[in-house]
Amino acid sequence: MGLSRGLVAIVAAVAVAGGTAWAGAGATGGGAVQDSVTRVEAYLDGIRDEPGRLREFVSGLPKGVDLHTHLSGAVPTDLLLRSAARDDLCVDTSSFVASAPPCGTGQRPARDATADTRFADEIVRAWSMRGFTPGAESGHDHFFAAFGKFGAATSHKGELLAALASRSAAQHEFALEVMLSRQSGAVQELVTKVGADTDLARLRDRLLADGAMAKIVKAARADADADIAQMRAILRCGRTDADPGCGLPLRFLLQVTRTAAPEVVFAQMLLGFELAKADKRYVGVNLVAPEDNPVALRDYRSHMRMLGYLRGLYSEAHITLHAGELVPGLAPAADLRFHIRDAVETGHAERIGHGVGIGGEDDPDGLLAEMARKHVLVEIALTSNCQILRVCGGRHPFTAYRGAGVPVALVTDDAGIEHTDMTSEYIRAIRDYGLRYTDLRTLARTALDHSFLRGRSLWRAPDDHTPAPECAGSPLGGTAPAPACRVLLKASAKARAEWRQEAAFAAFEDRYDG
Template sequence: MATIVATVTITTGMAAAPARGMAAGDAAARVEAYLDGIRDEPGRLREFTLDLPKGADIHAHLSGSVPTRGLLGSAMRDGLCVDTTSFVASAPPCHAGQRPARDAATDGSFGDDVVRAWSMQGFTPGAESGHDHFFATFGKFGAAAAHKGEMLAVVASRAAAENEFAVEAMLSRQSGAIGELAKKVGYDPDPARLRDRLLAGGAMAAIVKAARADADADLKEMRATLGCGKNGADPGCELPVRFVLQVTRTSAPEVVFAQMLLAFELAEADERYAGLNLVAPEDDKVALRDYRLHMRMLGYLRGLYSKAHISLHAGELAPGIAPAGDLRFHIGEAVRTGKAERIGHGVDIAGEDGSAGLLAEMAGKHVLVEIALTSNCQILKVCGDRHPFAAYRKAGVPVTLVTDDAGIEHTDLSGEYERAITSYGLRYADVKTMARAALDHGFLQGRGLWRAPDDYVPVPECAGTPLGGATPPAACKALLKASPKARAEWNQEAAFTRFEDRYDG
């Protein structure tokens, strides 16, 4: 496979694209024909989706995104212990019922057992459901996920190899400190008073400062691991990285609000912190009890802060997993009250009150749905025709494909595109639109390359010139220099040009 590298510089902010000997429409038509000819050839389809310029995996929890064997390697290197029954990793010394993680180096059976416990590899539903197994993995390997910079390096390297142009990583920051502050302050049902109390005295400002220092350290470690700035540096060095702060929806209300507030404060102070998302099982009893409260909290904070983006796990539910009543309002509440710009999963849309109207509203507001086909099939048993993927597309709701999560699910973004093409008969024009949508709705800052959301007509500054070309007009060049989002999209268009030249028949 020929790896496409996104080259971004502060001077030009663009990647050069070769001259084309045919109209763009002709090339795209030939790629359509090529795809039709390889749909039933897994090897060639895999090569095609690997080479496809995919934008970004915009729904990825950092600790769940790295290969499970890599986490096990970290556990071995750090001298961690693994419980032989629960397979929970913990700090040494090892006690009765535990084994050193390093035993996996000499006992392959033990290593395989750990990998199965920490991921969906080889999982067969039985007494434990796919839903429960997936969510339990985070608690099992948590102690092995301490090296965020190294994990970021793995994710960025793979993203570049898969022809992505940005990294969005969901992670938690300063959880202990924010929990202590929330406990000290206590809960107040008035969000304005609660915010004032959390901000008083400088404790929140200190946590923001510490979280920014965490980002500095992690990115420094990532760049060192990738050899950035040296000859032979990994292509992942060139990708912009943005953090989406995780808010644990199963926590006490004051902790949830404090975590939300931290995310909004961080986004105002540091462009690397681009947004927030609520994580943990949506069907947890606390998450269900407080769902509407959480949406009101977000709506309140959205009214005070302008920079943080909001993407929400909403509708990651199915009959039998949550009470029937909760399948009727979660997505609508996320869009209308929680001000979500993107929805993760959205599997239960058909059961929402006024589903048709909600779909139209999401289309009109350009609320994108992050479609996780493998995850939804494994966790919720919602696969194939049971999945609302086609319904969202028919309603004009923007969608893109995501992994959630590549490490745990043993998939990758290219595999999600393969699955979508084979399961839903997608055309090249369809996958190109979804790949563009990942950056269009991504949380990189700045004006985008497109005139309006989801129309993929270039802004006036860049109209009339080959997108991704080496010599954009001055106004377009200025936009690319000023805007991380426009640069990433320009690089993707350059890659589409190369891709279509390669696969035009």
């Protein structure tokens, strides 16, 4: 089983890369490594049709990072229900919308669900996709409505982050990249004060004037401080019994609500770019809310121009965009022809969330080639797309992206609402597309490579999983990297996370060493 090698790797990942490690010391090249991979491939082939053994296999697989995680939708629904009960929230017995007390006519205290299992089940079904069957209400509508129902129960962000970090570590992920909203009310107040303006440069100047936006940036940074402190306390970070989630580097993506008024959308974008400049924990922006919403459709190209303008002024913030989360009938045919292309070419998206509508784009083959050339990754949410858009299995463009050389990574989207996790997403990909072990390893490596962790990658070039020259002669994930490799690891949060994952891959492969 290679026990000694795995123990060595634990020391390696802690001493060389820092933080939490799960085990494994890697190697570069060589027949022994290839033989190990061949044995893992053979094992996977032998258990494909055995659900229990397949889940056990995939559960232990290193999985990079979930690049598409909405904090409020990611945590288990029962955690939100417990939070609602603790805060004495009320739940409408018809709409199941949670709200602050006191409870009025047609409402019950959320704490009633602790003893009334039927009431609890009704809430969970309303707040998630559990047991949902499309009928008068579509999966799309049920999914997006859930956020408004449980929103009042998501105020303790540190608690949500703790749950997410613990689960991510248990899933053998190596970083956290979380989408959330910050200071939305303050941004709205500022926009109300300065007014609308179609001249983006002038609007930006007005938003920044007199340090108004700087005050909101300061408040958002304080929010992060408080949330992380609460998360670390819950996870017992710094103690001998600390949860492994403590070791995951955590980064935030600011959510921008695409259904808001144009000046509010721009102000939220500006906050995201300013935050990325001021605080390394904030790494970029993403547009959220239904892409097919009438306001979102109307303003789509305007939003891309806003991003293009801000990209020219700020180099620190990354851009990842929900684009192409559309199917015929959900939006006018004309909108299916340009959303992904505009996100890439005008909005400067480095990653695309969902991208299901690629087949309806003008010149889809040309767009695929462009995305491959620019290394624009697609965040593939198989369960989400099946539940919300009814695009499942062979109807999904996953294989089209891979066939065109576009980098892809598996993601959960909203794991709590959808009752999924990264293990389930990998199993679905294995089942639906016949993926091999080397495919799974590539997906995990690609995810970390395209994360917005700062610093150089461990790899010599994007989507080329050959070690950078400094580390070319060092066993990947090992205890004794060359001096130049050690310098790279010390300087780069991304390379350190990738090094830990390589150690974990080596230990994982050791399990099948015969």
